[in-house]
Amino acid sequence: MFDVIIIGAGICGASVARFLSQYKLKIAVLEKGSDVCVGTSRSNSATVHSGHDALPGTQKARFNVLGNAMYDQLCQELSVPFKRNGTVIFATNEKDMHSVCDLKKQADINGVPGAEVLSREQLLHLEPGFGARVLGGLFAPTGGIVCPYTLVIHSCYSAVQNGVEFHRNTAVAAVKKDGGAWSVLTDKGRFRCNYIFNCAGVNADIFNNMVSEQHFHITPRKGEHLVLDKSLAPFAKATICQTPTDLPGGGHTKGMGLMPSMDGTLILGCPAYDSIYPEDTATMRGGVDEILNYFRTFWDCFPISSKIPVFPEPKIISSFCGVRAHPDTDDFIVGEAEDAPGFFNAAGIESPGLTAGPAIGKHLAELASDKYGFIRRTDYNPFFYKTKPFREMTEAERQEAFIKDPDYGRLVCRCEQVTLAEIKAAIHAPIGAEDINAVKMRTRAGMGRCQGGFCSPEILRILSKELQRDPLSITQCGGCSKVLLGKVGIC
Amino acid sequence: MRNSSVENLQNVDLVIIGGGCAGMSAAISAHKNGIRDILILERSSYLGGVLKQCIHNGFGIHRFGQDLTGSEYAKRYTDEIDRLGISFLTDTFVLSLTQDHDITAISPAGGILRIRAKAVILAMGCRERPRGALTIPGTRPAGIFSAGTAQRYLNLEGYIVGKKIVILGSGDIGLIMAREFAIEGSEVLAVAEIMPYSSGLIRNIVQCLEDFHIPLYYNTTVTRIEGTERVTGVWLSQVDASRKPVPGTERFVACDTLVLSVGLIPENELCSEAGIELSSDTGGAVVDDSFQTSVPGVFACGNALHVHDLVDFVSMESEVAGERAAQFIRGKSDTASVVRAEPGFGVMALVPQRVRLTGAEDRIKFQFRPRQRFENAEIRITSDGCRISSVKKRVLTPGEMCELSLERSSIHSDLKVEVIGL
Numbered sequence: 001m002f003d004v005i006i007i008g009a010g011i012c013g014a015s016v017a018r019f020l021s022q023y024k025l026k027i028a029v030l031e032k033g034s035d036v037c038v039g040t041s042r043s044n045s046a047t048v049h050s051g052h053d054a055l056p057g058t059q060k061a062r063f064n065v066l067g068n069a070m071y072d073q074l075c076q077e078l079s080v081p082f083k084r085n086g087t088v089i090f091a092t093n094e095k096d097m098h099s100v101c102d103l104k105k106q107a108d109i110n111g112v113p114g115a116e117v118l119s120r121e122q123l124l125h126l127e128p129g130f131g132a133r134v135l136g137g138l139f140a141p142t143g144g145i146v147c148p149y150t151l152v153i154h155s156c157y158s159a160v161q162n163g164v165e166f167h168r169n170t171a172v173a174a175v176k177k178d179g180g181a182w183s184v185l186t187d188k189g190r191f192r193c194n195y196i197f198n199c200a201g202v203n204a205d206i207f208n209n210m211v212s213e214q215h216f217h218i219t220p221r222k223g224e225h226l227v228l229d230k231s232l233a234p235f236a237k238a239t240i241c242q243t244p245t246d247l248p249g250g251g252h253t254k255g256m257g258l259m260p261s262m263d264g265t266l267i268l269g270c271p272a273y274d275s276i277y278p279e280d281t282a283t284m285r286g287g288v289d290e291i292l293n294y295f296r297t298f299w300d301c302f303p304i305s306s307k308i309p310v311f312p313e314p315k316i317i318s319s320f321c322g323v324r325a326h327p328d329t330d331d332f333i334v335g336e337a338e339d340a341p342g343f344f345n346a347a348g349i350e351s352p353g354l355t356a357g358p359a360i361g362k363h364l365a366e367l368a369s370d371k372y373g374f375i376r377r378t379d380y381n382p383f384f385y386k387t388k389p390f391r392e393m394t395e396a397e398r399q400e401a402f403i404k405d406p407d408y409g410r411l412v413c414r415c416e417q418v419t420l421a422e423i424k425a426a427i428h429a430p431i432g433a434e435d436i437n438a439v440k441m442r443t444r445a446g447m448g449r450c451q452g453g454f455c456s457p458e459i460l461r462i463l464s465k466e467l468q469r470d471p472l473s474i475t476q477c478g479g480c481s482k483v484l485l486g487k488v489g490i491c
Numbered sequence: 492m493r494n495s496s497v498e499n500l501q502n503v504d505l506v507i508i509g510g511g512c513a514g515m516s517a518a519i520s521a522h523k524n525g526i527r528d529i530l531i532l533e534r535s536s537y538l539g540g541v542l543k544q545c546i547h548n549g550f551g552i553h554r555f556g557q558d559l560t561g562s563e564y565a566k567r568y569t570d571e572i573d574r575l576g577i578s579f580l581t582d583t584f585v586l587s588l589t590q591d592h593d594i595t596a597i598s599p600a601g602g603i604l605r606i607r608a609k610a611v612i613l614a615m616g617c618r619e620r621p622r623g624a625l626t627i628p629g630t631r632p633a634g635i636f637s638a639g640t641a642q643r644y645l646n647l648e649g650y651i652v653g654k655k656i657v658i659l660g661s662g663d664i665g666l667i668m669a670r671e672f673a674i675e676g677s678e679v680l681a682v683a684e685i686m687p688y689s690s691g692l693i694r695n696i697v698q699c700l701e702d703f704h705i706p707l708y709y710n711t712t713v714t715r716i717e718g719t720e721r722v723t724g725v726w727l728s729q730v731d732a733s734r735k736p737v738p739g740t741e742r743f744v745a746c747d748t749l750v751l752s753v754g755l756i757p758e759n760e761l762c763s764e765a766g767i768e769l770s771s772d773t774g775g776a777v778v779d780d781s782f783q784t785s786v787p788g789v790f791a792c793g794n795a796l797h798v799h800d801l802v803d804f805v806s807m808e809s810e811v812a813g814e815r816a817a818q819f820i821r822g823k824s825d826t827a828s829v830v831r832a833e834p835g836f837g838v839m840a841l842v843p844q845r846v847r848l849t850g851a852e853d854r855i856k857f858q859f860r861p862r863q864r865f866e867n868a869e870i871r872i873t874s875d876g877c878r879i880s881s882v883k884k885r886v887l888t889p890g891e892m893c894e895l896s897l898e899r900s901s902i903h904s905d906l907k908v909e910v911i912g913l
Binding site: 171226227231265279282284287314318319395397398402406409420423449450452453454456457461471472476477480485487488489 | 528534582584586595597598600602603618619620621623624626628630631633634637639640643644645647648649650651652653654673675715716717719720721736747748750760790826849
């Protein structure tokens, strides 16, 4: 019997788990994926939005601004790469300049600190190199970038440190009231608990609609992105987008833009499309072409063009697609279901969900505690400490790390400079990596320009050795995603 | 004994980064040219690079007049390295290289190593173009391999990567792998090539595909990948002259594996810190006819310089680079004036890009790839609009590197190399 079951280990589930772990509660997180952070929270533009584009008065606006303000402390506590690089929304015509001014008004109402409308000259002062077509734009200094999967994974690690259980590969089939308690039926058996936190992303509507008459519907909305090699990182500073007006993407997007990532790569995106399948993260030719066509046309607007004059298509190393949970209410659904006491929703958390997630987690934990009188623990530890990655160490730090552990001297992933020591640490972490993608998400091994061409056989071998499993059983991303299909000579 | 500090700076005459075919050939050649203080730094656990996983034959015909497997070819060089007593460090990853030839490396045996070299040879080889670079739409399941990765699993580790395989790209590694998959009992359903011709050697198309009844579809590409956990199939579409998929030509091929053989990219990430000029045309360093880069005393050869068709040519080129590096170390390098060689119409990946007007050898060898297939064409070198050399060819294809040489004495100003269809 648990006090709390959390469904889903994305940014919301992880944040709820971590904030609830401050109380004396027996908590389990159920995640149907083979790892934590395998859905929406992994595949997005990694942007910490300032909050200028959410409609005033909405939950989106509220939690966006609250969440944004939490990021400095949160990322410090959890050893997560985060930077306030600032966001610029530029305009290329008078009509778009009006939208920029409207965004500024909206930013003020939402309580976004420091947002201002800049003239072309002011923009150039901020970042030289904006193209001749750019008339001006909105500058939001609180806009930032974060490594989203590191944030979620470390939030989960922090929760584990404070006593939370994580059950991966555990899919919830049904939720129902069973006597005074909740019964959560899964493919791994039944869990009973007093409180449920529904953080199931694109599937959150299913669970809500099982227990509450206040139905809502979630539409999976796909967002496509391209990734450019990190050799371009020195040429991009702020997150820069064009005003969404008159752009393709059906108005579902915050606009097309170029977003530096904490890993040094540049993310381009993103057009958005509704989908019918919640797990459909397949990229589409149309979406990819839309990004390519946009940047072929508008590259000269971006400051990077002063150093790299032509859109460098050969520098594309990857493309990916994320699915966001778009609710028919068009706003985040955060709180206890009115007709199902003890059932809390963090549902419809589409963009800016990554930014808002920590604030939603904190709010729900406080809401439940206030109502149900949870007791605080005295030994809660908010810190998760992670050694600096090898690639960021100085020469002296590298030597010091090597003396403590010679596995720091063995480079496994050459593109991202990931050592054997770091891969072993990822495998033996509190929620250890059990497949190739899980190693990648924890270390960046395989995420660089060769995309695992050189290191994936080695990572497979390390996983097999450390987990004491047959290499044939090692998967790319859990389930039936086996990498190898047989031994030579034994088909 | 592990170093407790990284203060000790080791001085070495010649450091070679990469212990594959290029690095070993350069080392042996430098040794023959009188250099004894040589150190090869190799990031994997053995010398020989990718040759070790090439168990097929066809190596050594030009270099040794013998038909060897890749591993046999490598052994000739590793034996010679041993015989000459040339030093090498394996499991040693070079972290940085500076303009002053200072190298920082790390290994599990020694931690951080700092080396100052009189001369450096860049022989890091190349990597395969990954799926991401192609932005093929669809899912991202297990079962997508670059050809070299599949080759490593099969030949070095002894594992089958797939039972029903589609290969995208008809580069040499893809063709070789098609045959190996077939021999190991996997079914190769199709090789799709987006171009109207293969970038692989003709002999490989015959020996690896035709002999095994594996279909090769030109003007065809993969337009979507299906499968959530493991690949369940791919969509093949025909493409038009501008290489855009033709609507209505899509067909689904059920398979469990997609192997990509879609190009090789020279590995030159070390060059930026040292300020070595790179060519966007070859992906390698810009070099002169002695294979010296824009940084004096730093030389480049093999697939790190430009992607070769045959390892024999890598060896032969690297031997020259090793000899020139030896001359540099002995202080015999000349400060000749230099002119540029530019690729003109129909020419890509031209090497060298600079030519010294004076030098020990009388003839300068140029290598390049034609941008497209040409029949009855003329390769022409012009200077100031005047033709100074030309040669007629019946067939030129991007899959086979072209070579032509020129008297150094005939060069006085910048050159242009072009292909003219006749």
